[in-house]
Amino acid sequence: MTALISIAVIAPLLGGGVSLALRNHRSWRDAAVLSGLGLPAASALVMLAAVAADGTHTVAVGGWAPELGIVLVADMFAALMLPVALTTIFVVEIFAIGQRRARWGADPALSGPLMCVLTSGVSLAFLTGDLFTLFIAFELILVSSYVLLTHQGAAGQVRSGMTYVVMNLLASTLFLFGVAFVYSATGTVNLALLAERIPQLGDGVRFGIGTWFLVVFGTKAAVFPLFSWLPDSYPTAPTTITAVFAGLLTKIGIYAMIRFHTLTVMDDLGPVMLMVAAITMVVGGLGALAQSDIKRILSFHVISQIGYMLMGLGLFSVAGTAAAILFLIHIMPVKAVLFLVGGLIENNEGSSSLDRSGGLAARKPLIAVMFAVPALSLAGIPPFSGFVAKLAVVSAAIDASATVAVVAALVAGALTLLSMWKIWNAVFWSRPAADPSPGPAVRSGAKTMHSATALAVIGTLVVSLLAGPLLDLSTQAAEDLRDRSVYIEAVLP
């Protein structure tokens, strides 16, 4: 088990390093990246089975006592997130390797290793058992994302990249301040010790810390009103990079929020979170309707969907937290697939602008199907995974009689459907543009891209099929989170 947990963090870094060293040998380079991403994904699946069978596992890095050193904790929550996130990155990287010849692709010699560093940060963020290592994990993710976003150096990327970098640097600095506050209030950064000590603090200090981290993680997660950097920067990056960002980065902010705020019993912040969640859902949905570019519409949906997860957390009940976890499992692959399909459309139409596309359903029925499935899932239409996840969130909210949030969730669902309809209408149904296929339709690697997307679509369908067992596992994870003693006893035996 120790090996499994370590592999998830170390293997991507090794793979990235080897790939960078072999950057002039294309097939070896890609093989290094793929094994650096595939090995952790496989180990995460085994880890999930192990955690489901016999409970939380911990690794004390370097053999230090948990109060002094770094602990990695694989509890049910982390074990559920890891395989979903790592598999999503793996499939996107296959798409990226297929795309290397296309005009829209990122340079795999550089983006492959960077994606590996990002993956290592993602694993570390899920597994870490202390607040400062969480900061380091965020930095690993963000630093590689800064470079991934701007490494091509085009004007639009540098412009929006600057907003992205500065916003996230500010959030990271606030995170560091937060660590200082927490340390001076409690004398530790270990999450298990914090779970014991923060609830004993006075109300003022406790709320101060809770609200501070709500802002810090909220900026990472792009909740209202801290989302302005997201729809500006995501669409400028190459498809595969945007897919990983949209699928994972904001969700890690939500993950950190669920982890921190349930462990430290911030139940009193619930009403604030619900209000923020309601506004986030509706504002994101309205923003998406106003846009006329596929990638920008999808970027606003990233914001809108964050609201659902925050709503699940804000209920501070087992059902609500379980719903938020299930939503995380559903949204990571779905969001990534939608951006991949957006990339395929861009490849075929020469642009991701709605005005310049049309009639794709007749010419490329496969792309139409691959768009329809995740789009319907995102909008929450049965029988797809989005329906189950949204139903879980809404029914948990009804149980807690949070009427405003329920109404906002339903309105946002309708807005999502409307803007998906807008894309469908413009890209797949409307009369083709005067010049129906501006770019060469078939490029080398197109097959790889299509099969990677198809694989990802199948992945989202698997999530829909397994929704029942996944909800059971999410409920178990939520019970452990709410109970807290499971986590504390595992880390501090």
Add this chain to the structure above:
Amino acid sequence: MSSALLLVVGGLTAVGLYFLTGRSLSRVVLGYSLLGHAAVVALVVAGGSAGEAPIVGQAEPQDMSNPLPQALTLTAIVISFGLTLFLLALAKRQRVLSGDDLVEDDLEDRRIADPDAPPAPDDAGGADHAESEHPADAAAAGAVASGTEGT
């Protein structure tokens, strides 16, 4: 705990935030490094009052200052140093592309806010990606793009 250090944290944060709101990237870089310093000093303050160097054999444990915040501080300094360099590189790139280091408006956003405005150069779509195939040409293309934006 020293109130002088707290004042330093407050002062650095205020000046850093003020610089961070500027449009010029060189100011933003300054603001970020000041803010980073403020956070680091805050971490040091969080470690409690100063004492002897925390080396076993040189001082009694109760006289030592707390080593953990110092370790955290060192890590934070390294990260903020690296990121300051990255920001500087970004500012230089922006200068090469547009002749100054100001943060520009999101053109696509402006276009949606005001549909009557003349169509913007393709910001998020093809043009950028076409450039990206030949990074060396991007500077020239960027200069052209900023010329059209000015009109």
